[in-house]
Amino acid sequence: xxxxxxxxxxxxxxxxxxxxxxxxxxxxxxxxxxxxxxxxxxxxxxxxxxxxxxxxxxxxxxxxxxxxxxxxxxxxxxxxxxxxxxxxxxxxxx
Amino acid sequence: xxxxxxxxxxxxxxxxxxxxxxxxxxxxxxxxxxxxxxxxxxxxxxxxxxxxxxxxxxxxxxxxxxxxxxxxxxxxxxxxxxxxxxxxxxxxxxxxxxxxxxxxxxxxxxxxxxxxxxxxxxxxxxxxxxxxxxxxxxxxxxxxxxxxxxxxxxxxxxxxxxxxxxxxxxxxxxxxxxxxxxxxxxxxxxxxxxxxxxxxxxxxxxxxxxxxxxxxxxxxxxxxxxxxxxxxxxxxxxxxxxxxxxxxxxxxxxxxxxxxxxxxxxxxxxxxxxxxxxxxxxxxxxxxxxxxxxxxxxxxxxxxxxxxxxxxxxxxxxxxxxxxxxxxxxxxxxxxxxxxxxxxxxxxxxxxxxxxxxxxxxxxxxxxxxxxxxxxxxxxxxxxxxxxxxxxxxxxxxxxxxxxxxxxxxxxxxxxxxxxxxxxxxxxxxxxxxxxxxxxxxxxxxxxxxxxxxxxxxxxxxxxxxxxxxxxxxxxxxxxxxxxxxxxxxxxxxxxxxxxxxxxxxxxxxxxxxxxxxxxxxxxxxxxxxxxxxxxxxxxxxxxxxxxxxxxxxxxxxxxxxxxxxxxxxxx
Amino acid sequence: xxxxxxxxxxxxxxxxxxxxxxxxxxxxxxxxxxxxxxxxxxxxxxxxxxxxxxxxxxxxxxxxxxxxxxxxxxxxxxxxxxxxxxxxxxxxxxxxxxxxxxxxxxxxxxxxxxxxxxxxxxxxxxxxxxxxxxxxxxxxxxxxxxxxxxxxxxxxxxxxxxxxxxxxxxxxxxxxxxxxxxxxxxxxxxxxxxxxxxxxxxxxxxxxxxxxxxxxxxxxxxxxxxxxxxxxxxxxxxxxxxxxxxxxxxxxxxxxxxxxxxxxxxxxxxxxxxxxxxxxxxxxxxxxxxxxxxxxxxxxxxxxxx
Numbered sequence: 001x002x003x004x005x006x007x008x009x010x011x012x013x014x015x016x017x018x019x020x021x022x023x024x025x026x027x028x029x030x031x032x033x034x035x036x037x038x039x040x041x042x043x044x045x046x047x048x049x050x051x052x053x054x055x056x057x058x059x060x061x062x063x064x065x066x067x068x069x070x071x072x073x074x075x076x077x078x079x080x081x082x083x084x085x086x087x088x089x090x091x092x093x094x
Numbered sequence: 095x096x097x098x099x100x101x102x103x104x105x106x107x108x109x110x111x112x113x114x115x116x117x118x119x120x121x122x123x124x125x126x127x128x129x130x131x132x133x134x135x136x137x138x139x140x141x142x143x144x145x146x147x148x149x150x151x152x153x154x155x156x157x158x159x160x161x162x163x164x165x166x167x168x169x170x171x172x173x174x175x176x177x178x179x180x181x182x183x184x185x186x187x188x189x190x191x192x193x194x195x196x197x198x199x200x201x202x203x204x205x206x207x208x209x210x211x212x213x214x215x216x217x218x219x220x221x222x223x224x225x226x227x228x229x230x231x232x233x234x235x236x237x238x239x240x241x242x243x244x245x246x247x248x249x250x251x252x253x254x255x256x257x258x259x260x261x262x263x264x265x266x267x268x269x270x271x272x273x274x275x276x277x278x279x280x281x282x283x284x285x286x287x288x289x290x291x292x293x294x295x296x297x298x299x300x301x302x303x304x305x306x307x308x309x310x311x312x313x314x315x316x317x318x319x320x321x322x323x324x325x326x327x328x329x330x331x332x333x334x335x336x337x338x339x340x341x342x343x344x345x346x347x348x349x350x351x352x353x354x355x356x357x358x359x360x361x362x363x364x365x366x367x368x369x370x371x372x373x374x375x376x377x378x379x380x381x382x383x384x385x386x387x388x389x390x391x392x393x394x395x396x397x398x399x400x401x402x403x404x405x406x407x408x409x410x411x412x413x414x415x416x417x418x419x420x421x422x423x424x425x426x427x428x429x430x431x432x433x434x435x436x437x438x439x440x441x442x443x444x445x446x447x448x449x450x451x452x453x454x455x456x457x458x459x460x461x462x463x464x465x466x467x468x469x470x471x472x473x474x475x476x477x478x479x480x481x482x483x484x485x486x487x488x489x490x491x492x493x494x495x496x497x498x499x500x501x502x503x504x505x506x507x508x509x510x511x512x513x514x515x516x517x518x519x520x521x522x523x524x525x526x527x528x529x530x531x532x533x534x535x536x537x538x539x540x541x542x543x544x545x546x547x548x549x550x551x552x553x554x555x556x557x558x559x560x561x562x563x564x565x566x567x568x569x570x571x572x573x574x575x576x577x578x579x580x581x582x583x584x585x586x587x588x589x590x591x592x593x594x595x596x597x598x599x600x601x602x603x604x605x606x607x608x609x610x611x612x613x614x615x616x617x618x619x620x621x622x623x624x625x626x627x628x629x630x631x632x633x634x635x636x637x638x639x640x641x642x643x644x645x646x647x648x649x650x651x652x653x654x655x656x657x658x659x660x661x662x663x664x665x666x
Numbered sequence: 667x668x669x670x671x672x673x674x675x676x677x678x679x680x681x682x683x684x685x686x687x688x689x690x691x692x693x694x695x696x697x698x699x700x701x702x703x704x705x706x707x708x709x710x711x712x713x714x715x716x717x718x719x720x721x722x723x724x725x726x727x728x729x730x731x732x733x734x735x736x737x738x739x740x741x742x743x744x745x746x747x748x749x750x751x752x753x754x755x756x757x758x759x760x761x762x763x764x765x766x767x768x769x770x771x772x773x774x775x776x777x778x779x780x781x782x783x784x785x786x787x788x789x790x791x792x793x794x795x796x797x798x799x800x801x802x803x804x805x806x807x808x809x810x811x812x813x814x815x816x817x818x819x820x821x822x823x824x825x826x827x828x829x830x831x832x833x834x835x836x837x838x839x840x841x842x843x844x845x846x847x848x849x850x851x852x853x854x855x856x857x858x859x860x861x862x863x864x865x866x867x868x869x870x871x872x873x874x875x876x877x878x879x880x881x882x883x884x885x886x887x888x889x890x891x892x893x894x895x896x897x898x899x900x901x902x903x904x905x906x907x908x909x910x911x912x913x914x915x916x917x918x919x920x921x922x923x924x925x926x927x928x929x930x931x932x933x934x935x936x937x938x939x940x941x942x943x944x945x946x947x948x949x950x951x952x953x954x955x956x957x958x959x960x961x962x963x964x965x966x967x968x969x970x971x972x
Contacts (some may be wrong), residue, residue: 029842033846036831
C-alpha cells in the first residue's frame with residue numbers, strides 16, 4: 001500500500017512537471033492563436049469596428065460558424081485597454 | 095557555514111510563510127475558496143483558464159525568476175553577508191513577498207484586471223498612466239544594466255557567449271521541431287535538452303573573444319532582430335530551454351550549498367556605508383533596495399502576477415503559495431548566491447591578485463570584485479567553486495562555470511528582447527495624446543522600427559559607456575518605484591475594499607515609499623554628479639530619467655493622500 | 667458564350683452602339699442576349715419595346731433585358747436577410763426580423779446587386795446564347811461593379827491565409843497539449859473539419875470563376891467616346907480603371923463623327939491612345955436620325971468581336 005502511494009506520488013509529480021512544461025511550450029502559441037481568431041472576426045465584422053469590411057455576404061455566410069471566435073472578440077475587447085501587465089507576464093519580462 | 099545558513103534561511107522562510115503569510119491570508123486578504131476566482135467565474139478558455147496550483151506556481155516562478163536575484167546579492171556583499179541576508183530574508187518576507195501576494199490577490203478580486211487598472215480605480219487615472227512611464231524608463235534602464243552585465247561577462251568568460259549562440263541555434267531547431275514538424279513533445283524536449291548540454295560543452299571548446307564594444311553592437315542588433323521575429327521561431331523555444339537551465343542550475347546549486355560545509359571567508363558586517371555605487375560610500379539605508387531588487391522586492395513581479403497569473407488562479411487559497419511562496423523561493427535563490435560568494439569569494443579574488451582583505455572589505459570589495467570578475471562573473475566563479483567543493487566535483491569546473499554563466503546570460507538576454515517588444519507597445523500608448531496634436535510626430539515615433547529603436551538605442555548606449563555600479567541602482571530605482579506604488583495601491587485596496595486593518599500593509603508601504611524616495615534623492619544628489627562629469631551623456635540621461643521619476647513619484651504621493659479621503663461607491 | 671461590355675460616359679451613344687451590335691450579331695445568325703444595366707434605360711426605347719427585369723424575346727435570335735437595379739437590390743437584401751433569418755430564425759416570432767431590413771440602405775448595395783444580377787445571367791444563360799451584349803451603367807458604378815469579383819477574391823484569399831494560420835497554430839497546440847478545447851468546445855484544427863475555411867474555399871472558387879470570365883478571352887470590353895473634350899477626361903478615367911482591373915479592352919468607338927469635328931476627333935484619339943486606349947479605334951459617323959430602328963445602323967460594328 002505504501003509503495004503504491006509513493007509510486008503514485010512520484011507519478012503525480014512527474015505528470016505535473018510534464019503538464020507544466022507543455023503549458024510553457026504552448027503558452028505563447030495559444031495566445032497567438034486566440035489573437036488571430038480575434039483578428040479574423042474583427043476583419044469580418046468591419047461595421048462593428050469601423051474598418052472597411054469585406055463584401056458583406058462573406059461575413060454573413062461565415063457568421064454561423066464563428067461562435068467561438070466571436071466570444072474571443074468580446075473578451076479581448078474588454079481587456080484590450082488593460083494589456084500592459086498581461087504583456088509583461090506573457091513575455092516573461094524578468 | 096554555507097549549509098547552516100542555507101538551512102536557517104529555509105527554516106525562516108517556511109516558518110514565516112506559515113505564520114506571517116497565513117496571517118495575511120486570513121486577516122488581510124480574507125481568502126476563501128467559496129469566493130470563485132475569475133478563472134472559475136469567467137472561464138472562457140481564452141485568458142481565464144484555471145491552472146493547477148503546482149503548474150501555475152512553476153509558471154509564475156519562472157516568469158519572475160531572472161538574472162537580477164543573482165546579480166544584486168553579489169553587489170550587496172560589500173556590506174558583508176549579514177546585512178545582505180537580512181534584506182534577502184526579512185525584506186522579502188515582510189515587504190517583497192507581501193507586495194507580490196497582495197498585488198496578485200487584489201487583481202484576482204478585480205476580475206483579473208491588472209494592478210495598473212486597480213491603481214487607476216483606487217487612486218486616480220493619472221496613477222494608471224504613470225505605470226506606462228515608469229515601465230518605459232524601467233525598460234531602458236534594464237537594457238542598460240543587463241547590457242553592461244552581459245558585456246562584462248562575455249568579455250570575461252569567452253566560453254559563455256559562444257555557448258549562448260549555440261543555445262540560440264538549438265532554440266531555433268527546437269522551434270522547428272515543436273512548431274513546424276509537430277514532433278512528439280517528449281522526444282523534442284529530449285533533443286532540446288541534449289542540444290542545450292552540447293551547447294554548454296561546445297562553448298568551452300570554441301570560446302569567442304571580442305571586445306566590450308563589439309558585444310554592445312551585437313546585443314543592439316540582437317535586440318532589434320529578436321523582437322521582430324515571430325515568437326514561435328525563437329522566443330518560445332528559447333524560453334522553454336531556459337526553464338530547463340533554471341531547474342538544473344537550482345538543483346546543482348542547492349545541492350552544492352547544502353553539501354559544501356564551507357566556512358564563510360567574507361566578513362559578516364563591514365560598514366554601514368561601504369563603497370558600492372559609483373565608487374562612493376553607499377549607505378545601507380536607503381540604498382539596499384536599489385541594489386538587491388528581485389531577490390527581495392521587485393515591481394516587475396506585480397505586473398507579471400496581475401497580468402497573467404491572477405487570471406489563472408484556480409482557488410483563492412492557492413494565492414498564498416503562488417504569490418507569496420514564489421517570491422520566497424526566489425529569496426532562497428538569492429540566499430544561495432550570498433552563501434556562495436560569502437564562502438568562496440575572498441579566495442577567488444585573492445587568486446586573481448586583487449587587493450582584498452576582511453579588514454578592508456568595505457572599501458576594497460567592490461573594486462576587487464569589479465576588477466577580477468566583472469559583475470556577474472563573481473557569481474559564476476563562486477558557484478563553480480562551491481560545486482567543486484562538494485561531491486559534485488565530478489562535473490568539470492569549466493562546465494559548471496559555463497552553466498552558471500549561461501544561466502545569467504539566458505535570463506538577461508531574454509529580458510533584453512522582451513524589453514523591446516514591450517517598449518514598442520508602451521511608447522505607442524504614451525504617444526496617444528500626441529496623436530491628436532501632431533499626427534506626423536505620432537506616426538514617426540510609433541513606426542514599428544523607430545519605436546523599437548528608441549529603448550534599445552538609449553539602453554545600449556548607457557550600457558556601453560556607463561558605469562555598471564551606476565546603472566544597476568538606477569534600474570533598481572525604477573523597479574522599486576513601481577513596487578512602492580504597487581504596495582501603496584495594495585494598502586489602498588486593503589483599506590477601501592477589504593475594510594481590514596491596514597497597518598500590516600500600510601506601514602511597510604509608507605516605509606518603502608520613504609526609503610525608495612530617499613534612495614533616489616541620494617542617488618541623484620550624491621552619485622550622479624560625478625558620473626555627469628565623467629560621462630556627460632550617460633550621466634545626463636540617467637539624471638533626466640531619475641528626476642522625471644522623482645517628480646512623478648511626488649505627484650503620485652499627492653494623489654494617493656488625496657485618494658485616502660475619497661470614499662468609494664459601494665461594491666456592486 | 668462571349669461577353670461584350672459597352673462602356674463609356676453617358677450620352678456618348680453606347681446604348682445605341684450596343685443595341686446595334688447586338689442586332690447585327692443576331693442578323694449574322696448568332697443567338698444574342700442584350701442586357702442593359704444602365705439605370706437610364708435606353709435599350710427598350712431604341713428597340714421600340716417595353717422591357718422589364720425579365721428578358722423578352724425580340725426576334726428568334728435576339729433577346730432583350732433591362733436590369734432594374736432597385737429590384738436587384740431588394741432581391742439581394744432579401745437573400746441576405748433570409749440568411750440572417752436562418753440563423754436568428756426565432757426572431758420571427760417577435761417580428762423582430764424586420765430590423766434587418768435596414769440592410770437595404772447599406773453602402774455598396776447597388777454594386778453588389780448589379781454583380782449578383784450579372785452572376786445570375788452568366789450562370790443561367792451561358793449555354794443558351796452565343797453572345798451577351800451588355801450596356802453598362804455610368805462609369806463609377808461600372809468600375810465598382812466590375813472590381814467586385816477581384817476585391818472579393820483578394821479578401822477571400824487573405825481570410826484563407828489567416829484562417830490557415832489559425833488552424834496551424836491550433837494543430838500545434840493540439841500536438842503539444844493533447845487537446846485544444848477552450849470552454850469545452852472542440853475546435854477544428856484540420857482543414858477538412860473546419861466549416862469556415864471550407865466556405866471560404868467555396869467562395870474563392872465561385873469568384874475565381876466569375877473573375878476568369880471577366881478577365882478572360884471570351885470577354886471583350888469596348889469603350890465608346892465622342893470627338894469632343896467633354897468626354898475626354900472621363901474616358902481616360904474609364905480606360906485607366908479598366909486597365910487596373912486587367913479587363914480586356916479590345917476596341918474603342920469614336921462615335922458621332924462629322925466632317926466638322928474630324929480634327930478634334932484625331933486629337934482626342936491621340937490623347938486617349940497615350941492613356942492606354944486600345945489601338946483598334948472604330949470611327950462611327952453621326953447618324954442623322956434616332957429613335958425607332960435606331961438599332962439599325964450601317965456601320966459594321968461586329969468586326970472586332972467575331
